[in-house]
Amino acid sequence: MTGHSSPVVVTGIGATTPLGGDVPTSWARLLAGDSGVRELTHPWASELDVRIAGQLAAEPAEVLGANRGRRADRAQQAALVAAREAWRWAGEPAVEPERLVAAVGTGIGGVATVLAQDEIRKTRGQRMMSPYAMPMLLPNGPASAVALEVRARAGTFAPAGACASGAEAMVLGASLIAAGHADVAVVGGTEAPLVPVIVAAFDRLRGLSRRPGDPRDAARPFAADRDGFVVAEGAAMLVLERADHARARGAAVLGVVAGHGVTSDAFHVTTPDSGGQVRAAREALRRAGLSGSDVAHISAHATGTPVGDRVEADAIAEAVGLHAAVTSVKGATGHLLGGSGPLAAVFALLTMRDGVIPATANLACQDPDIKLDVVAGRPRAAVVDAALVQAFGFGGHNVAVALTRA
Numbered sequence: 001m002t003g004h005s006s007p008v009v010v011t012g013i014g015a016t017t018p019l020g021g022d023v024p025t026s027w028a029r030l031l032a033g034d035s036g037v038r039e040l041t042h043p044w045a046s047e048l049d050v051r052i053a054g055q056l057a058a059e060p061a062e063v064l065g066a067n068r069g070r071r072a073d074r075a076q077q078a079a080l081v082a083a084r085e086a087w088r089w090a091g092e093p094a095v096e097p098e099r100l101v102a103a104v105g106t107g108i109g110g111v112a113t114v115l116a117q118d119e120i121r122k123t124r125g126q127r128m129m130s131p132y133a134m135p136m137l138l139p140n141g142p143a144s145a146v147a148l149e150v151r152a153r154a155g156t157f158a159p160a161g162a163c164a165s166g167a168e169a170m171v172l173g174a175s176l177i178a179a180g181h182a183d184v185a186v187v188g189g190t191e192a193p194l195v196p197v198i199v200a201a202f203d204r205l206r207g208l209s210r211r212p213g214d215p216r217d218a219a220r221p222f223a224a225d226r227d228g229f230v231v232a233e234g235a236a237m238l239v240l241e242r243a244d245h246a247r248a249r250g251a252a253v254l255g256v257v258a259g260h261g262v263t264s265d266a267f268h269v270t271t272p273d274s275g276g277q278v279r280a281a282r283e284a285l286r287r288a289g290l291s292g293s294d295v296a297h298i299s300a301h302a303t304g305t306p307v308g309d310r311v312e313a314d315a316i317a318e319a320v321g322l323h324a325a326v327t328s329v330k331g332a333t334g335h336l337l338g339g340s341g342p343l344a345a346v347f348a349l350l351t352m353r354d355g356v357i358p359a360t361a362n363l364a365c366q367d368p369d370i371k372l373d374v375v376a377g378r379p380r381a382a383v384v385d386a387a388l389v390q391a392f393g394f395g396g397h398n399v400a401v402a403l404t405r406a
Helices: 023-031 043-047 060-064 066-070 074-089 111-124 133-137 141-150 162-178 196-204 243-248 274-288 306-319 337-354
Strands: 008-016 037-039 052-054 100-105 184-191 234-242 255-264 297-299 325-327 386-393 397-404
Touching (some): 008 023, 008 162, 060 066, 060 074, 074 141, 074 234, 141 184, 234 243, 255 337, 274 306, 306 386
16 A cells, blocks of 8 residues: 555535535524524433434425335434435546545434334344344444445444544545545544433433523533533535546536644543544644644634533643634534534535634633633634644543645
């Protein structure tokens, strides 16, 4: 395997989120200050102590069609919707299947399928279970579904790094292209965690917001009164491509994956360590040939937990400085877990394209211990030539990706 000197660029983006069923709708609603967080309407929600979540604005099964929907777990469905949009956005690249990679991360995988099929087994018998239950529940299901969709034969990869899973997939895809293994990669993350046991488990961990009142006010990254995150479902995908390959076919380029850093804390299963985050950010900047002063915008992981946001803010201050305009989109979308890193990257690319940084929702009073320049209230016009996207996961996974203007 030999390396290739051509940069890795982004030629397509796709997403289905609590804000919208595609990228343009999600972006427009984010800039408008809308929220995708609302009260859970599932029949089982009454059993839970926390009944709010970021729920998909568009049903993926309806987009895919009944037959395809029945054969795919909800996480796979969301991944397929986002991947189709990203592939179309990229102009459906003419690439040899043996030079095309799929890498799709998920933190939890097909848990809804596990629960539903086990209930069928218990109440109606094994013979009534779906013959597709196994491929639907496996954690490689979303990656496999996307690979089948675009005919990727250079490898199918399924990182499972908790909430950093999708960002790990981005790094893996970019690395395989840079190493000469592929010309194009469809990468991203997906999650469909809105089932009772997952919501209850996060709440038992004291991770979820219990803020009373309007559900739209619950997710409050960097706010003085934040009390936890809002769990959400959705997916985001990107088409990565060797720059000379994209140029040869006349593709429009959204940005460059200029560098990335991946570290682990080996510190605590749920409590983050700023040292690992600092090392990831610095490595991403080093690989990109950037200094902290070059970074105009950071799309932060910040979920709204009391400890996590402060640790990340300290790491940003140390690795980059206090000058960058920071935002977290999770106040508007909730936390897409494995899909959160790719979604942050999609929005960061649009920030560079449109010259506008989204505001962090629900930030009326910033934590006084957080000294960052967090964009609040309304979007901010800005010229962004370099942005940093961050994603972290339980177990001490840290990923930072440096994006630059094409």
